[in-house]
Amino acid sequence: LRHRKTGARIAVLANDDENKTFNIGFRTPPKDSTGVAHIMEHSVLCGSEKFPAKDPFVELAKGSLNTFLNAMTYPDKTVYPIASCNDTDFQNLMHVYLDAVFHPNIYIHDEIFRQEGWHYELTDKDAPLIYNGVVYNEMKGAFSAPEQILYRKITDTLFPDTIYSVESGGDPDVIPQLTYAQFLDFHRKYYHPSNSYIYLYGNMDVAEKLAFIDEAYLCQFDNTRVDSAIAKQAPFAHTSVTRGEYPIGNDDREDNAAYMAYSWVVGDSLDAKLCLGFQILEYALMEAPGAPLKQALLDKGFGEDIYGMFETSLIQPYLSIIIKNINEEDRDEIVQVIQTELEKLADGGLNHKTLEGALNYYEFKSREGDFGRWPKGLMYGLQLMDSWLYDDNKPFVHLKFQAVYDELREGLSKGYFEDLIRHYMIDNTHCSVYLLCPSKGLAARKEQTLADQLAEYKASLSEEELEQLIAATEELKQYQSEPSPKEILEMIPLLTID
Numbered sequence: 270l271r272h273r274k275t276g277a278r279i280a281v282l283a284n285d286d287e288n289k290t291f292n293i294g295f296r297t298p299p300k301d302s303t304g305v306a307h308i309m310e311h312s313v314l315c316g317s318e319k320f321p322a323k324d325p326f327v328e329l330a331k332g333s334l335n336t337f338l339n340a341m342t343y344p345d346k347t348v349y350p351i352a353s354c355n356d357t358d359f360q361n362l363m364h365v366y367l368d369a370v371f372h373p374n375i376y377i378h379d380e381i382f383r384q385e386g387w388h389y390e391l392t393d394k395d396a397p398l399i400y401n402g403v404v405y406n407e408m409k410g411a412f413s414a415p416e417q418i419l420y421r422k423i424t425d426t427l428f429p430d431t432i433y434s435v436e437s438g439g440d441p442d443v444i445p446q447l448t449y450a451q452f453l454d455f456h457r458k459y460y461h462p463s464n465s466y467i468y469l470y471g472n473m474d475v476a477e478k479l480a481f482i483d484e485a486y487l488c489q490f491d492n493t494r495v496d497s498a499i500a501k502q503a504p505f506a507h508t509s510v511t512r513g514e515y516p517i518g519n520d521d522r523e524d525n526a527a528y529m530a531y532s533w534v535v536g537d538s539l540d541a542k543l544c545l546g547f548q549i550l551e552y553a554l555m556e557a558p559g560a561p562l563k564q565a566l567l568d569k570g571f572g573e574d575i576y577g578m579f580e581t582s583l584i585q586p587y588l589s590i591i592i593k594n595i596n597e598e599d600r601d602e603i604v605q606v607i608q609t610e611l612e613k614l615a616d617g618g619l620n621h622k623t624l625e626g627a628l629n630y631y632e633f634k635s636r637e638g639d640f641g642r643w644p645k646g647l648m649y650g651l652q653l654m655d656s657w658l659y660d661d662n663k664p665f666v667h668l669k670f671q672a673v674y675d676e677l678r679e680g681l682s683k684g685y686f687e688d689l690i691r692h693y694m695i696d697n698t699h700c701s702v703y704l705l706c707p708s709k710g711l712a713a714r715k716e717q718t719l720a721d722q723l724a725e726y727k728a729s730l731s732e733e734e735l736e737q738l739i740a741a742t743e744e745l746k747q748y749q750s751e752p753s754p755k756e757i758l759e760m761i762p763l764l765t766i767d
Contacts, residue, residue, distance in 0.1 A: 272483065275462035276492045279479070280653060280664045282470040282646070287354045288336055289471030290646030291363045291478075293370055294348035296466075296497040296658055297459045298432040303447035304439015305455045307342040308386040308404045310349075312452075313460070314340060315381045318372035320365050322753040325761050329365060332763025334358050336644050343582055344424065344437045345499050346466075346658055348651070352644040359473070360481075361762040367486050370460055375453065380748040382452050387444050388745060391727070391738040397720065398727040398738070400445055409441045413712060415515040415528055416593075419705050423532050423589055426509050426701035428502040433583060462487050464495035466657060470646035499584050499659065502534070502699075509701040512597075516712035525573070525594045528705040531607055532589040535579075535693050539656050541666045542673050544581050545631070547588055547693075549677065550686055551577040552627045553619070555590065561618070562590065565610040571595055571603050581667075582651075584659050588694075597706050604702060608695070615690040624686055625678075632674045 270279040297306040316323050326338065337352035349370060351362040375381050387402035411417045424433040436443075458464075469478055517526065536543045554562040555577030563575050573594035580587055592603060640648040649668060656666035677685065694700075730738070 270479075272462065272487050274492060275487050275490050277462040277465045277467060277487055278657070278661060278664075279467045279469070279482075280657065281468075281475055282649060283473070283475050284471060286471045286646060288352055288644045288646060289354070289356075289359045289473050290337070290350060290352040290468070290644055290650055291359065291366070291470075292348055292350035292466075292468040292647075292650045293366060294346050294466040294468075294654060294658075295370075295459050295464050296345065296495075296499070297342075297347045297437075297455075298345050298497055298499055299435050299437045300432070301446075302436040302440035302443040303451070304386070304404055304408060304436065304444050305447055305452055306347055307408075307438045308382070308444075308447070308452065309375075309455060309460075310340045310342045310347050311385040311404060312375050312381045313369045313373040313456075315385065316374040316378075316753075317365075317368040318374070319368045320761050321374060322757050322761055324753075325365055325369070328758055328761045329362070329763070333362065334764060335362060337647050338362065342437055344433050345583065346654060348654065350468075350647050350650060352647050355764065356473070358764055361764070363478070363481075364485070364762065367482065371462075371486055371490075373456070375456060378748070379449050380745055382449050383741075383745055384749060386447060386452065388741070389738055390742050391735065392742060393739060394735055398723045400719075400723070402444070404439055405441060405444050408436075408439045408444065411438065412441055413516055415705060415707075418513070418515050419528050419530055419591065419703070422511075422513055422703050422705065423530050423587070423701070424583070426511055426703050427532055427534055427587055427699070428583075428585070429509075431500050431502050433502070458495060459497060461493055461495055462490045463493045464497050466654065468650045468653060470650060501585055504534070504699040507698055509703075511701070512704045512706060514706050514708040514711055516715070517707040517709055519709055521707065521709070523707050523709065525596055526707040527595050527597050529592045529595055529600060529603060530589050530703045530705075531592075531604065531700070532587050532703070533694055533697050533700040535586045535588055538581055538584055538586050539660055539663055539666055541656075541669070542676055543689075544586060544655075544667065545670065545673050546677055546680075546685065546689055547579050547586070548581075549624065549627045549631055550689055551579040551588060552631075553623045553686070554614070557623045557627060559623075561614060561620070562607065562610050565606055566592060566603065569602075569606050571599060571606065581655050597704060600702065600704050611690055611695050615687050615695060617687065619686055619690075621681055624681060628674065628677060628681075632670075635670045635674070 299306050314326055322328055334355045335353045340349045349366050351366055353359040385403045387400055387405040390399050390401040428434055535547055554560055566572055566575050572592040575592050578589045638645045652667045653664050657664035
């Protein structure tokens with residue numbers, strides 16, 4: 270559906286599932302690596318117009334029966350999903366989330382930005398000046414973990430001219446470049462109903478929910494054109510081959526400690542058959558018992574941990590083969606082993622029994638809708654965004670799976686999977702080989718550079734400016750330690766025993 274006044278997009282999956290799900294998402298393409306989308310995701314959940322408590326979610330948890338309550342930042346979107354089996358609870362959570370995204374307190378309290386994003390911290394004139402902030406510290410941790418660095422570099426090397434080359438979560442070196450004014454502008458631009466994707470799933474009175482969403486929120490806004498289009502990367506003429514470093518301790522080993530990712534861009538996320546076909550192919554090549562591509566690498570003694578990854582939550586999906594614990598000089602030989610094995614497989618070496626087993630396994634999972642501890646409605650809502658975000662008219666592409674399985678089964682005997690290997694892996698130049706190598710002392714060098722920069726900045730400040738920084742640090746600490754008054758906490762809707 271479309272909301273008449275604002276153009277907000279709404280998808281409804283009405284059914285008899287008691288575990289109801291609501292999600293509101295926004296297309297949030299970042300222009301840089303300041304992490305503004307991630308900081309915003311944290312910040313809007315720090316109090317709003319109708320629910321001004323500083324941490325409404327801690328309070329909500331005390332009187333909610335939610336089966337899911339969270340928010341997630343992706344490279345091109347931010348989503349706010351909730352789920353509950355209790356009608357009243359579902360309504361409460363939906364109300365708090367809608368108020369949070371459309372009327373957050375970020376415009377009233379710049380402390381929210383400083384707390385969740387970043388701020389200078391100076392406790393007294395003789396103390397060192399440091400950066401602090403929830404997202405800043407979170408991303409500092411993420412940027413020291415080799416696998417996290419590797420995943421980021423895959424998208425960076427495959428999509429260098431698009432939004433996927435920057436870090437939506439925030440690069441700690443770049444986060445302090447974000448200003449409060451830029452942060453507010455990001456909210457004004459992207460957190461508007463005209464740029465929103467609203468999802469309802471489960472057993473509920475849909476008309477009543479739509480009326481509530483319209484009357485309480487959407488009708489307060491006008492229709493506006495939000496430019497949040499996501500461009501595709503033009504294909505490469507040649508494979509991109511690059512190298513980077515990750516920090517290790519002085520006592521950690523350097524031999525057999527490199528990581529490698531060999532990745533290919535695979536078509537378009539709106540192509541359901543291709544996406545599902547590659548999910549099955551990745552399983553057959555890399556995960557099934559005796560998976561041939563994995564086995565070929567193990568037989569040559571490369572890598573201690575090898576796995577595949579097929580990523581569909583971008584406009585152009587990609588397949589990666591990840592090999593952990595190798596030596597840097599083995600890179601070219603590893604590429605050769607992979608290419609030779611792919612040639613063999615494309616020339617009739619694929620085990621069709623394995624493929625059939627993979628098809629059965631995935632089809633059974635799809636029919637069961639069993640996502641472990643995650644609510645079914647939540648997972649369908651996230652799958653929906655893999656196509657809806659890129660085409661307003663195609664929200665259900667990845668949910669209409671039965672016909673796709675039938676087509677893939679038919680393609681088994683016609684060389685469909687062999688063609689996928691040939692076309693998207695062997696003959697595809699839109700790919701990258703990225704090597705991540707250990708570096709002793711890298712973390713200490715980075716810390717020292719940062720400490721020197723901050724010390725230099727501190728030395729450039731006047732007495733008055735230093736006093737202002739100390740006062741701002743103290744004010745923020747006070748804001749954080751002061752609990753919300755009882756009457757404000759009581760505004761948060763909680764369930765009663767009945």
